[in-house]
Amino acid sequence: MMKLSRLTDYAAVVMAQIARQPQQPHAAAELAEAVKLPHPTVSKTLKMLVKAGLLESQRGAQGGYRLARPAHEITAIDIITAIEGPVAMTECSQSDGDCDLLDTCGVADNWQRVSLAVRTLLDSVTLAHLAQTAPIKLPVRLPIQSIDLGATADT
Amino acid sequence: MMKLSRLTDYAAVVMAQIARQPQQPHAAAELAEAVKLPHPTVSKTLKMLVKAGLLESQRGAQGGYRLARPAHEITAIDIITAIEGPVAMTECSQSDGDCDLLDTCGVADNWQRVSLAVRTLLDSVTLAHLAQTAPIKLPVRLPIQSIDLGATADT
C-alpha cells in the first residue's frame, strides 16, 4: 500500500509538535503525553531522529529535544529517511547491483525515474508545512504533463 | 523505505512483458520463463491482476492472459493498487475513522494532501511508459512550486 511505517508517522507527528515550539527543549515524556503515544515508542523514534541529525538532544535535568534546523529546512523525505531508510520504490531504484533480473525486467530504469519524481515531491514538503494545524492547500493536480514520461525513444 | 512489495514489482514486469505483445495470449508458464521467476508466484500475481481487471484470462488450451485495456490506459497506480490495495502514505489518508490520534496528530490532513500528490503522480505513469525498453525521460524536477503547500503560518 506504499504506506509509511507507523513509526514514521509518529516521527512526523512528534517533529511537528516540536516545530510548533522550537525554542524550548521537549522531553520525551512530555511529547509522548502530548501525542498520546507510549513513552518508550516515542523515545525510540526520537533517538532515530537524533541519529539522522534532525533533532538535537540535551541530556540531564531540563534537557530534551530540539530541532537541529529550522522547520522549513527539514523535509518530509528527511523524516521518512530517518526512520525507514532511503526512499525507493523498488530494490533497484536505490542503488545498483542487487537485482539479478535487470535483463528480463526491462522496467527498472523507468521505475527509477518514477521513484525520483516521488522523492522530489516529498522533498518539497517541509516540516513547516506539515506542522501547520490549518490544512495546507494543495491543488489536486500536479502539472504532471511536464514530466517527460512521453514516448521519447531517443536521447 | 516506501517500497513496493516484491509482488508488485513482479506484476509490473509481467504486465510490461505482456504489453510488448498485446495481441497474443501469454501463458503463465511462458511469462514465468521470460521473466525468470518461479511459476507459482507469477501465477499468483497474474490472478491478482485479473481480479483487479487489468488482465483478461482465457482458460484452456491456447489460453493465457491478455491486457484488459490498452497499455496506455493502465497506470502505475492501477498495478500497485491491484497488488497492494489503495495507495496511501498513512492510515488516515485512505479513509477516515481508523486513527484515534487525529486531535493530537495535527498532521493528518497535510499528509493526505501529500498522499494525493503522490497518487496523482503515479497515475500519470502508464504501462506503456513502463514497458518501453528505452528508458523514458523524466526531467529531475517536478514543478512543485505549483503545489500550494506554501506557509500559512509563520515565516
Next chain:
DNA sequence: ACCATAGAGGACTAAAATGGTACCCAATTC
C-alpha cells in the same frame, strides 16, 4: 467424448519486517 492444457481459488507454511518493551548506562543540573 475424451484428454491435454491452462487458469481459478483457496489453504497452508516459512520467513522477515515491524512495533513495542524493558533494562541499564551516561550526562546534566540542582
Next chain:
DNA sequence: GAATTGGGTACCATTTTAGTCCTCTATGGT
C-alpha cells in the same frame, strides 16, 4: 550526589509478505 533525562541494546510478539501446493473448472484439439 541525587534526581532527571537522554543513549544504547537486546529481546519478544505480532503482523505482513512471499512462496508453494492442491484441487477444481473451463477450453480446445483429436
